[in-house]
Amino acid sequence: MNTSFKKSFYFCKIFIPKTQTSSIIDKIILVNNPLRIMSQQNTEETLDKFYQEVYQTILVRQDPLTGLFPASTDINEHGDYTDAWVRDNVYTIQAVWGLAMAYRKSNIDKSRAYSLEQSVVKLMRGLLQAMIRQSHKVEKFKHSQDPLDALHAKYDTQSGQTVVGDDQWGHLQLDATSIFLLMIAQMTKSGLRIIFSHDEVDFVQNLVHYIGRAYRTPDFGIWERGHKINNGMAEVNASSVGMAKAALEAMDEMNLFGEDGDQSSLIHVMGDEIARSRSTLQALLPRESYSKEVDAAVLSIIGYPAFAIEDRELRDRTRTEIIEKLGGRYGCKRFLLDGHQTVMEDEHRLHYETSELKNFKDIESEWPLFFTYLMLDALFRNDQTEAHNYQEKLEGLLVEKDGLQLLPELFFVPFDAVEAEKAAPHSQERVANNNLPLIWAQSLFLLGRMIKEDLLSLSDLDPLNRHENCDTQKPKDVQVCVIAVSQSVKDQLQEKGIPSQTLDEIEPTKIMYPNELAQVLHKMGANDKLGLSGRPKRRLRAMATSRLYHINGKPALFLPQCQNYQDFYLELDNRILIEEIKSEFSYISRHWTDEGHAIQALLVRQNMLDNENSSELFEFLRDLNSGQIDFAKATNFNEAIQNTSIKSIVNVPDLPSYCPTLNSKVKPTFFLNNSPEETVELSQNIMERLAQDPHEDELLDELCLSRNLYRQAKILVHLAKKHPLSYSCYLSKYDKSLALEVLLEEVYQDAGELRKWSIVRSIAGILSKSHFGLDDAVTELIVRRKVVIVGRSYNKNGLIQQSTNNQEIIQKIKESCGDDTREELIHQEVLIFLSYALKQDPELFNNMISIRTSEFIHLIVAQIASELEISQGQAFDLLVAMSPQAIQERLKLVLSTYKEMKSNMQSLEFIKNTSGSSDAHFVEGEIDQEFQTRVSNWKKWRLQNGAICHLPKDFYPKIRTVLKSCKGIILGDKFNSSNCIDSSLVLSSMTTGEPAFEFLTENLLNDIPAADYRHLCIEALSAIGAFTVANPNLKIDDYFVMDVIIGHAVRLNWLHKYPAQAQHYQERKAQAWELIYQSSPQRVAASVSDALKFLLEQN
Template sequence: MQVVLNQTMKTSTKLLTRLDYYYQQIKTIILTRQNPITGLLPASTAITAHGDYTDAWVRDNVYSILAVWGLGLAYRKIDDDEGRTYELEHSVIKLMRGLLFAMMRQAHKVETFKHTQSLLDGLHAKYNTATGDIVVGDDEWGHLQLDATSIFLLILAQMTAAGLPIIYTIDEVNFVQNLVYYIGRAYRTPDYGIWERGNKINRGSAELNASSVGMAKAALEAINGLDLFGVRGSQASVIHVLPDEIARARITLESLLPRESGSKEIDAALLSIISYPAFAVEDLELRDRTLNDIINKLAGKYGCKRFLRDGHQTVLEDHQRLHYEPWELKQFEHIECEWPLFFTYLVLDGSFRGEQEQVKKYQELLESLLIEQDGLRLLPELYYVPAENIEAEKLAPQTQPRLPNENIPLVWAQSLYFLGEMLSEGLLAVGDIDPLGRHLCVGKQREALVQIALLAEDEDLQTKLEVHGIEAQTPTQVEPIQVRKAGEFSAIYTQIGRNDKLGLTGRPVRRLRSLTTSRIFRISSETIVFLPSFSDSQQFYLTLDYHFLLDQIRSELAYIQKYWSDLGRPTLTLMLTHTMLESGSEALLELMQELKDGICNGVRVKLGRLNQLMLTAGIQRIDFLPNAEFSRFAS
């Protein structure tokens, strides 16, 4: 018994010693840089020929605080933490709220961008560390970086799920809901991307970036249905995401990968998409292919290149101008700077996948890259090839020594380094920093059974359909369930997130797609189903061709089956009309037979009455609309 007690005490002492070590390191390297008023962190303390790093970048701030959050989670596990859990967690809350305040002061830009998707209307990507003010004009920087806004939302969701109270008021909930709308069309919005300059030749041309689309997808999935007030909240503090926006982000992401964009065949930034923190790729084969491309094409001894022919901070770059001529890119081949930052992602990736050899390999490489300053071991931003070694490196890549740049440490890299070290020492578990379990979704793809409720527009049609063996109900017969058109639901979304004080109007009126309408809704104590928008002939003239409409139903069923991710089954409500029976009876009856057989276009389906299908359907509640008036459905 005494031996066990002694062993327990030794373990406890060792644990406290390691936690104290990380506390001193993180406090000295990260928290001493945190502004006491705004809570924001500078990207670094360096001011070099390549830029002023003392500003607070949104992306860098979120990554830089992760080590503080991780250490706070580790301290939660011991009884006597000397107040450090509280201190660390509230440093995290202060930073996240500092970013929130800086963005809320630009609520007018969020509102405008929802309608325009214009580059000049984007939220600013960096702010003054001491005040939270903007630091450069709308047209003086590539501000539209959807990955930055997205990672803020993703980590906000993870921290909230872990019990941190970050959002305090309904005004703030409304603003976050509008940030969801802001990133909701990332799948079709060219931006400046994670490296802030868009196209590889830095001409300021925005392009569609896989790292932005992937981070937006992850953020939308993570925050969907989340109560921002935690266990103390209500339906009013729950965030609503349209599942079709997640699905379309996934379709775009999978079509882009392993490329980053039109100009970048591969980019090390994709490590954050295929692994921690986004875990945005379900397809295991595509994930592995992207990872292998990054390692094979970008990894070196000192880190990974950002992308091929990246001239940034090489000695050949003319830092007096932002862009290159296309013919100049060739000169950067094989001498691109290597960033230790990406080895920290590979350590984290190995930890989440249980690949201990990978963890060990990149930890050892990182050890060799740390620079000692004032007794601290710090990760520089990057390593570059000095001028005298350029020609030799071009002739024989990976043979010449490289030097660290002046930006030591890159706080973002240092934070992820500490996070990886704490995971490998067992001070943290992967579930601690991913409480939403995003890493468990990689490689798991679900094919849903699609439920279908058939409605006839009136009793006369119902009788005619029965003659053909088709059972359908009328809207009157399904009461008290109400049946409405998708257009009415679009109007409801203009109220979700509406905040007159902030000048925010909710989601712009746009056509809603099938995943969104394949749910049962409880809205202000009413139970409502919405007909899919593709069946509305007033909205979509091609539905007047009923052969086209029936083919559309088949393709929508395949889409719903593949991309459904909600709890419960998707439930499609179809309204059959006299015109459909009269104009295309043969095609309609053929489709109905497929539905009755349970397989339609290779999709498993189940016909049934609405009140029965409700028992297994996906259901969404919307209880807090400030201005909701519904007209009775007119048959």
Template sequence: VTAAKKYTHSRRVLLDEVNFIQNLVFYIEAAYKTADFGIWERGDKTNQGISELNASSVGMAKVIFLSSLDELDLFGVKGGPQSVIHVLADEVQHCQSILNSLLPRASTSKEVDASLLSVISFPAFAVEDSQLVELTKQEIITKLQGRYGCCRFLRDGYKLLKRQTLFIMFFSPQDPNRLYYEPAELKLFENIECEWPLFWTYFILDGVFSGNTEQVQEYREALDAVLIKGKNGVPLLPELYSVPPDRVDEEYQNPHTVDRVPMGKLPHMWGQSLYILGSLMAEVRGNFKTIPPVSPLVISILAETEEIKAILKDKGIDVETIAEVYPIRVQPARILSHIYSSLGCNSKMKLSGRPYRFMGVLGTSKLYDIRKTIFTFTPQFIDQQQFYLALDNKMIVEMLRTDLSYLCSRWRMTGQPTITFPISHTMLDEDGTSLNSSILAALRKMQDGYFGGIQTGKLSETMMSWESGNWMDGCDSTTNVRRLCKALTVSLYILHNLHPRPDWDTKLYEEGGATVRVLLTELYGKVGEIRHWGLIRYISGILRKKVEALDEACTDLLSYQKHLTVGLPPEPREKTISAPLPYEALTQLIDEASEGDMSISILTQEIMVYLAMYMRTQPVLFAEMFRLRIGLIIQVMATELAHSLRCSAEEATEGLMNLSPSAMKNLLHHILSGKEFGVERSVRPTDSNVSPAISIHEIGAVGATKTERTGIMQLKSEIKQSPGTGVASSSGSFPSTYDQQTSRDSRQGQWQRRRRLDGALNRVPIGFYQKVWKVLQKCHGLSVEGFVLPSSTTREMTPGEIKFSVHVESVLNRVPQPEYRQLLVEAILVLTMLADIEIHSIGSIIAVEKIVHIANDLFFQEQKTLGADDTMLAKDPASGICTLLYDSAPSGRFGTMTYLSKAAATYVQEFLPHSICAMQ
């Protein structure tokens, strides 16, 4: 008995340790969104205790702590289910995606870091994209490599401030024990950073694993030249090489020419061990790195009932029902989230386990054996209890396509990924006798193998291989839809006025309990059945419906180094989100920025979710964007509808609110992609006869076709006849400059539209911020509407830093008009051309908006001379710029660059050589 008690006690202690490791995994799996101090333990390179997201930390967490620990039994052959460590595949792939988005940068303050060699090659091999690996490697070689090794990162002051000679040379006497740098001091370390032979050992190992014998030989010979002979002739690797104090000025003038001296530890144990390992492995031939093949993806289609199965069979689609796949139990993804939240809980050690979080498609695409019962879980996006996106069948198809694409590219586990896709009654047409056309088309493509290249299969076969009182009853579905919509709007208006008293019992039910909140919930269900998206969005806002994975979407966008703003400019109405927020705090901030408009608040949350979807699947859409201004994006979406439909701002806003989620996501994609698109009435049956049937499609640059123009007029008429939502747009509409342009040809306004889109999206040309950095080196600063970007910024930051790009962007974002902001960007581009001229300075503080206004005056005078009247040369009251200048192409005789070049030359001519002025 005593022995049994001791065994039981020891086993409990061991299980406590398992719980501790499991919680440690749950903590580390959030590395992709957790700022830390990085491999050098300093965080931001100013060493002022500012943490940041580091690529080296994310890469190591992904490989060492997550991938290698998944399904590990801590007790080995003596273990069991209780001793197995579980890692969510979705979190591993989150780390992978964020790592790929960071590279070749190392962090916000470091545009490149030699420590990335340990991530892209030995020992982590955390990056599968060979092109990204090569790009990162070349960045390190180009920017960090010297004659004695590689410096850790640009402007690294390590081992410099502690040397009294350099300290006196650079600074007035002060505390030599100071552990941080003033931002402007970093410029002083440029070109004299210490070089570490350690990183050449990584190049040797990289060459061994990649089979590049030339690289191995090159770096072995380079290392032989910097090794120091120790006792008995043993070669020792020093920590680093530094510039002698008396030759610093010479190294400044001619980088990499001065002979350096070894400093620090000898041997440097980190580098010495890798040198020995590299030397040994260089003698071994073979392929050390393999990538497991990806199993084919299977989707299992299930019918919710026998009636739905019969409908599918009539269409030639043979499926099983949920009841027929027994003993496999089918559950929604939220149940799996609850199951995972119980893992690792330990009251004795006060361990709470995994927080309840969104379950990704990788987690729901496999079967689970839980207490001798097999479970399969449906994807998160079809859970209608969570949010209204699952009410839109087209949106379900789009999200399924997105998840399949993500799953195919990210599945790295053993076995075959299987998605369980149930067909429910909400996927039927209104009469309930036929399948929705979008769902039917998707199912047929799946059968033919044209839907992402997936295979369809029965869940039972997969199992075999795996084992080897309504208050609105009077309004039925046959009621005239427009009359029903009007009745619903009146009901909503009444409930809206009662909303401040949500628990007040209206006494509509004899048994009681008909509170305002209950009636609003019933109304939400009814408008969901008829797919009135304007009312759905507004009631969702009133009921505080939780937007599925909103906080995760926000965190994902931030993890990709994108700041977010909500609300319309200027500040303080437009609010910035630069760090992850809890769900409640995030929704409160959005409500404040929306100024109490429920529809705008819920639409802002919806757009944030779509942006995160596109960020995960098409990150190229966000190139050179560091701040996503959701308020301006919504404004531009409304303006685009007004332009395409030739309608007023109020009609466009109402039309935007009534778009289905799939159409909303499609419109957002067209705006992000920058492609021209048209709007016409869809000829296919839709889920609703209430919301306008808007079809958004790409068109050429030549303008709208006859069919498209006909569709626009029909849609405009339909929107005008569409029943209003009354309170669904309480704060009015988005301002639109197209209200007076209904008679203009569709080709006119093209360049103004392009500038408005680029300005709202903060889209700038590739390399723009690096060019701004060069301009700042030749002036005292750039002023934009009174906000100055000082030249001292170049002493604090390097051209490729994300910090610098965000800093420049924050100054430009002080301008609320997107098209005016884009003209300022064009003016700065002209200044960058002047900065390339061999002159010392192009001015003191350059007021960029003055250059734009000089260009506008030149344009106005020339157009007047050519006979333009005041109507054609009307000015935007907000900025004072001619709308015709906004609508001018950048190039050509009357292009904006022509006038901006003349204006810039006029503004800075006293600093230019005489020959240049004469040319202008």
């Protein structure tokens, strides 16, 4: 700085009024710095150019009253685009927001910066007001998850009112609500004030509740259609789940009043909703949904604006798959077989026929929009070369209109070029449609260009710096505080070398049950004026109970659900409890993102020490104390709270009472007595007497006098079969009437204390008790593309294909089981344990689409019956009397059988092509001899594998090859037309990696009642698949009828061994079937090959 400048600076400082000092000093600096003058002028000119473009393409369309934008000005055969879509509006305003920040940071034309900012605020508040008018729908949807209760996806641009009915549009679009919330958070962080009042804070909190279960909620998604044929079937869409996850993360602890806010304007998010969204995304990606194996919509969540995927490898793999499968010269296709605005589309109906999807192959419309996502994604990855590449591509797609360069919505293949494009994809010139511009795309392109011009930094566009947190964090250990329920328990632990603290010693912090926390959180967002109740009273999961709470200033720590033994009995088994606790440690550590450590209370009760598995509990606690348990470490409570995360919740009107029952055994009543010594199984005479239906007064007197839990349970179960749970039971001994449910609950608790598992399960079924994680277990299976079938047989009543709640799962189990309520509970346990196994070893479930709980139970019963040489009925009685952990071990044994055999499943595919000739070749491959030696009973092997419907590697691709060579495959009853996999249907409407094809095939396999024959069909299909792969030019103008092919294979297999008995085969047919079941997979494949030879030669 030169001397003359210093003098002028101080001179100005003396005479210039303070309010004008900054601007005038800036001008003085510019006068003395020619380079900065040029830079400032260039920046001003560049900003002005962007302003003119933003104004003419975007701002000129903003409604002066509502602040909303029409999606376009176009009205055509595809719809009225003049309405204001939530999603389009949020994307449209982003260029305005970006330009406002560019003006603000450059300190050029503050008036223009303010005007742009207020345009952003006006739009966001316009959408907010439109949604607040539908607060009643938000309240309903939180509880129902019904698409008809969803917020509307679009509104009238001029009034903000609804424009179509609840049932006239696919309104449930969780990504739209989510990006609205995400941008409220980002814009608030940037300094804008979107939310003005506490009523609006409450509404936003309820929108957070609204999207909280996106990970399990089928919606219509970004393309407003759900299933790709637009048949009204919603799907769980990765793009919706990812946007919801981003919104939840952005909103967590966000103060909607910015720097002027306090605790009352904070938004609270349940960490488990984020964690479960993450798990769902990891299971779904790179797919979008059930019907869309790849979708360019996912670009919005792997990069800007969501940055929802922490796993770099998964992001890269997803991006690559989209570019390779959907990329073109004019943009990306939305998804494969997308007919929207192609010339082959029938514009007079919304849905497609499945048979017509093949017409759209290779001519799907290409959208420049996705190049804007890819350009922004490259910029955020600092890949300037790729960003420049996409910018050039976009500039080449601009269409001039009224002197403006605009991005069209899409480019389509004209009718006269369709055949040529199908013959040589990407060879023909495409034509832009009339929707010009797609403002959503124009806005994102403007953002990318502003970053390229250095007007915006990446942090300007992402103030929350989500793009910098896109790599998986290192796990943090959970701080575990061992709390003794009494001094006596503490002394017993101390004797075993395990330090602990009592409830009194951690005062003033109170230990509370998780349902009490659910009651507190139910108040979050409650607002009588808007008719909003706050968070639904749902069970809470591990992330929610892993922090210290200050509720109206009072500290509280909540037990995790797995320690709430009153709800369900599994946790009464110490070994199961320990496994669940370890699983929760792993889950919390993997998903925890707070700066402070997670904290969990492990409450030790007397009955845990009296348990037959108490030694395992002591060992676990010692390992926890010495740091030998993964992801967790025992910590003194007073030390732990210094390092933990704290969530403060204020203005809770009804603070729940602290739990006084923790210090004592919890019993609902004290009217029934029992004795461990007298609790023995009932004799046949007593069972027969109860079967004669004695008078109820006698039974109730007997109930009070008996000290045998088995007799008490049998009496109450007998009454429960005749009366509702509210039935009043008069106990003459006490001259008091009690509801049947109260008495059942007491016996349930007492049986649990004594670990009488058969009684516990019997009464738990009557009381419709369910494990807190049952719906989570089913969801865990479903999001990994499994179909869950509960009950004894495959039918629609037992089929679960979408996430649902505990009540519906239990109802399905009840409808699909017999009268024995114990069986219903075994189905629950199997589902829980299967979900554990899936988390621990996902490979066990490879090539397994359907999860049939009844088959697993049958296999376990068969194991017990075989080991003890008893009947199936006796084996089942032993099963229901086993501890949960013993059943889990049995299930692990069943699963491990398949793990051992999995590597050998390829041995089912024996037919190889040894020539380049087009003639059919039947050459047998080799089988692993060790595998043959290890399996001593092939029929039993088929029964076990068929029960779980475990499929060989590459099974489905080979089935598609079979379908390409014939008219279809008939599985099962050949006279039932519904048993056909039609080649034209599958090949025309389902892509290679589409789950729908897998479900179709497996559903037909599941319809085959006999497990061993089901597996024989799988072996035969595998052999035929290998045959068609080896003979790609084979074309058969007929169906492969599996019953016919297998029938011939059985005959030829018999004649292979007994060639002299050809004339007497009909008399030996039953033996021939027994022989094929006892034959090795190699021999079966050879027999199928012989059958194909025979049939082809006959043809």
